[in-house]
Amino acid sequence: MTDQDYFSYSVDDKIYPGGDGVKLSMTDMLAYFEKHGAMRVSDLHIKIGTQPAYRVDGDLVRMRGAVMTDDLARKLIYPLIGPREVDRLNKDCSVDCSYRHGKLQYRINVFRENDGLSAAIRALGIEIPEPKDVGFPSNMWQEVVNRKQGLMLFTGITGAGKSTTIASLINYINKNRACRIITLEDPIEYVFDQKHSVISQREVGRDVNSFSDGLRAMMREDPDVIFVGEMRDPETVAMTLTAAETGHLVFSTLHTRDVTGTITRILDYFPSGRQEEVRSQLSLGLAYVISQKLVPRKDGQGRIVAMEILNNTYAVSNLIRHAKIEQLYSLLQTKTRDRVDENMITLERHLARLVKQGKVDLLEAKKWANDQKSFVDAMNVVSDIGVS
Incomplete structure (x- = not known):
């Protein structure tokens, strides 16, 4: 069959032979996300040679049904992404796009x-949570949304909830x-409605060729807030x-596991001859670095966010400027009060709070900690109500 032949199928056609002889459409497969919630079922993976698999509470769970073939994959995926994106796929060997169905938005x-052909489909809620419901360990988000300028960096692995956190603040x-x-x-x-602000969303590949092209043009478009x-x-x-x-107040993301690694990653983008200049820029322009992970809840009802937060205070700025990145962690450990000139926390301390509050199991928290010794130390000093 040619690519054009596969466009005769639709997302509602019953194509995939599931368990008990029931055939499922792509719409049926997406409905599973809505039934169980995007915070619990985050992804669907389609790969030739095995059954489709959902990521449930962070773990992959295969569907009961037939092993995926090239023909089945094309019948399911091509109608979902459409002819234009298939052309891009044939040219570039991969393509990113989005799709909206029911109450959820999907990143594909x-x-x-x-x-052969594979797909990773990520579910995103259309309803954007309020910042107070995201899971910040303090009220630092209130300072963020009132800022006029500075760089807000959100880091973590794919699927750590960075997009949701940023969407809530924007x-x-x-x-x-x-x-x-x-x-x-x-x-x-996430698609934003026009409210008190005037908001424009541009998609790379559709509205602009690249991030750098979009940023260059944006400087002539009078933005106050940039994502x-x-x-x-x-x-x-x-x-x-x-x-x-x-x-400008700027939000962006990086794939790093902690805040100190984020600073190092930014510097590593540049040759040694430029790093002093970049450290100076970063020390002046940075506002916060928030590194986050989604950790399974103790009650089994989905996942909860754990954060590591670096606030670019005068002391932090000084360490960045003088390339003393290894000393940042000690400030994260000590400047933990909920006030503008502190508002920092290590991932280990936030995990310890969640354990003491009964939200995360102790053994689960230990698995997600970046540093086991620091986690043990945090468990010894954090109070049950998590205000330490």
């Missing part, structure tokens, strides 16, 4: 690999401040830092 990555600004918000995303994940979906290359990093330094 389709790619070619050793066995939506709060959208509802409460009269400002100009422009986003650059690949693809667009750069990901800092992927030195040019995008440099332009994002400049935007933060020149009077």
Whole structure:
């Protein structure tokens, strides 16, 4: 069959032979997300040679049914992404796009690999949570949404909830401040309504060629708040830092596991001859680094966010400027009070709080800690109500 033949199928056609002889459509497979909630069922993986698998509470669970073939995969995936994205897939061997169905928005990555066609489908809620419901360990988010400038970096592995956290903060600004918000995303994940702010969302590949092209144009579009979906290359990093330094509130993401690793990753984008300049820019433009993980709840009802937060205070800025990155962790451990000049926390301390509050199991928390000794120390000092 040609690619055109597969477009005669629709997402509602019963194609996949599931368990008990019941055939399922792509719509049926997406309905599973809505039935159980995107916080519990986060992803669907389609790969030739095995059954489709959902990620449930962080673990992969295969469906009961037939092993995926190339023909089945094309019948399910091609109608979902459409002819334009299939053309891009044939040209680039992978494609990112989005899809809306029912009460959920989906981020889709389709790619070619050793066995043929594969897809990773991520569920995102259409309803954007309030910042107070995200799971911040303090009220630092209130300071963030009232800022006029600075770089807010959100880090963590894929599926750590970065997009949801950023969306909650931008939506709060959208509802409460009269400002100009422009986003650059690949693809667009959460769709914002026009509220008190004027907001434009641009998708890389559809509305703009690249993040750097979009940022360059954005400087002529009078933004107050900017969201750069990901800092992927030195040019995008440099332009994002400049935007933060020149009077904009900028949100962006990186794939790093902790806040000190985030600073190091940014510096590693540049040759040694430029690193002093970049450290100076970062020390001046950075506002917060928030590294987060989604940890299974003790009651088995989904996952809860655990955060590590670096606030760019004078002391932090000084350490970054003088390349003393290894000393940042000690400030995270000590400047933990809920006040503007502190508002920091290690991941280990936040995990300890969640354990003491009965929200996360002790053994589960230990698995997610970056440093076992620091976690043990945190368990010895954190109180049951988590205010230490």
